[in-house]
């Protein structure tokens with residue numbers, strides 16, 4: 022029994038085609054997921070997070086099949102492509118949303134400083150650039166309490182220098198908070214900075 026994440030003979034069906042997954046991630050490991058476009062990287066993250074159904078197999082976290090749980094019951098924090106920011110709330114209100122009475126205020130502010138978005142906290146998300154929104158989403162996703170972090174091209178809107186800064190920050194927080202992290206990226210530099218290991222999805226069945 023794995024204490025981390027074990028994806029066991031998982032099959033996701035789209036009409037005539039099936040996607041197959043078999044994977045083991047150690048607790049605290051940062052795994053980069055690569056593979057050709059359309060091979061099923063995003064689909065895998067959606068199934069783990071509970072936003073898409075699998076038709077067979079298991080997703081075990083610490084020995085327990087999380088496919089049985091509703092999305093909000095899973096030990097998962099995922100950064101969506103659209104960064105799930107509420108437009109009518111300020112950036113800061115967005116950041117503290119969902120922490121209830123245990124807001125890690127100091128850590129959130131420190132992260133905003135490190136990722137160069139501290140000046141943006143009192144603004145509305147609509148006033149931010151795509152890259153600034155992406156970093157706000159990243160901060161919230163990483164600093165939430167859930168142990169399993171799913172990131173789908175989380176640096177896509179960042180310039181090379183900011184991308185490197187954000188990748189280093191992700192690595193640092195993941196290690197410090199003992200997160201288990203799956204990172205979908207096409208960039209080799211992200212893999213080198215963030216990941217312990219790279220897994221190339223080929224679409225072959227097990």
Ligand SMILES: Nc1ncnc2c1ncn2[C@@H]1O[C@H](COP(=O)(O)OP(=O)(O)OP(=O)(O)O)[C@@H](O)[C@H]1O
Pocket residue numbers: 035056057058059060061062063064065
């Ligand atoms: N809603 C859907 N209906 C039917 N087929 C779908 C649907 N979503 C995805 N697929 C199929 O599932 C496969 C995997 O898609 P997915 O988006 O997971 O790939 P990906 O590896 O993340 O690709 P990319 O790198 O381009 O983002 C694709 O071949 C696609 O045709």
